[in-house]
Amino acid sequence: MKLRSRPLVCREAVEFMSNYLEGALSRRDRRRLEYHLRHCDGCTNYLEQLRLVIATSGTASPDDLNADVVDGLVEVFRRVRDESPQ
Numbered sequence: 001m002k003l004r005s006r007p008l009v010c011r012e013a014v015e016f017m018s019n020y021l022e023g024a025l026s027r028r029d030r031r032r033l034e035y036h037l038r039h040c041d042g043c044t045n046y047l048e049q050l051r052l053v054i055a056t057s058g059t060a061s062p063d064d065l066n067a068d069v070v071d072g073l074v075e076v077f078r079r080v081r082d083e084s085p086q
Contacts, residue, residue: 010042016032018050
């Protein structure tokens with residue numbers, strides 16, 4: 001008997017996206033995410049933004065960023081880390 005997977009909600013889809021882009025999702029989870037993406041414009045847009053960030057950041061070197069930008073990014077990462085459930 002084959003068990004059906006429940007559909008992903010957006011929060012779960014977002015959590016899968018990094019592994020999806022790296023090709024590290026199981027076949028089952030990849031199919032669940034791709035199904036969700038076919039029906040959710042918000043998550044599809046978010047995935048495209050991730051792809052753009054990856055493509056763009058791959059061309060930047062640390063010397064391309066001024067100190068204010070680096071400080072701002074570090075602050076954002078700290079806030080996200082501190083607000084994330086442990």
